[in-house]
Amino acid sequence: MITGIRIHCFIGGMELLRAPRIWIESERHRALSRAGITLPDPKGEIWRMVSTGGPVEIRYGYRDDDPASWKGSVHWKRPGTEDQVEIGAVGVELPLSATRITQAWENETPEAIIRWAVGRAGMAAGRIDSPGVVFPRFVASNINVWQTARQCAHTCQRSFGLDMSRWALWAGADGAVNWGDFDEPGLRPRVATGAGLINHSPATDAYGRSIVETFLIAGFMHSQIFRLLDTRRDIDDELRALRVRHDLNERSVRTFIRYGDEHERF
Structure with a gap:
């Protein structure tokens, strides 16, 4: 890993200080955050010790700063190249996808x-948050919690004429679950020409998302606000991150931020 970057991984009962590549991705309007870890494993010891469902914690950041932390569980593992093992993990919000709901409500x-x-x-x-309506009747029939929230939003939009396109369900940095059209508190980084902006690719159509490439912003996640200052395109605005991907490898450490209009369809 690049000098100046600190990586500390805990997988099951193992503590690992070296990883050729780590990526962490979160996205608004999607059920799960995800992560991938590539580890050297010439003797197959890590492969044998890692089991699906085991706990994962990734602490990462710059050496002189407090590390950010991402937590989840092992979702898959597969052999990598050059005597490596690749591990895929999903975030702590997994119960929102794994828990099935069968329930009926009246006047709720x-x-x-x-x-x-x-x-x-x-x-x-x-x-x-409250959309300010009451459902005369609502039925959840063997669907998960995340789908239940989407069904609630769908009902608000279809039956009451509310615009729910920007409403989302997500687990915040503190692990608590939020629902509404608001931003995740915390970091508000500034990405500017000559001060962190590596590349900016604006969307080419009304439904696309623009992409900002910058140096690692450890701990930044979807639904947080960032300020983009692109002097070349005369842009100076505060924007909601819709998708964030941190990619740390032996050649570079980058954060990719996607932003744009939210067009959730129900």
Whole structure:
């Protein structure tokens, strides 16, 4: 790994200080954050010790700063090239996809339904906003918690004429589950020409997403705000990150941020 970058991985009962490549990705309007870890394993020892469902923690960042932390569990493993093993992990919000809901409500609000479903998944509810409506009847039939939230949004839009395109369900940096059209608190980095902006590729159509490439912003995640200052394109704006990918390897450490309009369809 590049000098000046600190990597510390915990997988099951193993503690690892070296990884040729790590990537972490989170996206608004998607159920799970994901990560990938490539590890040297010439004797196959890591392969034998890693099991699906085992805990994963990745601590990463610059050596002189406090590290950021991403937590999850092993989702898959596969042989890599050059005596390596590749491990895929999913984030702590997995119960939102794994917990199935079969329940009916009468004269209930969507925020109460979602708060109940989140609790059923064994997760803490954070900020759950109210669209200001009451469902006369709502049925969840063997769907997961994330799908239940989408069904609530769909019902709000179809039956009450509300624009729910920017509403999302996600687990925040503190692990609590949020629902609404608001931003994740925390980092508000500035990416500017001559000060971190490596590349900026604007979207080519109304439904596309623009991509910003910058140096590693450890801990930054989807739904957080960043300021983009691109003097070449005369852009100076604060934007919501819709998808964030951190990519750390032996040649570079980068953060890729996608932004644009939110066009969730129900």
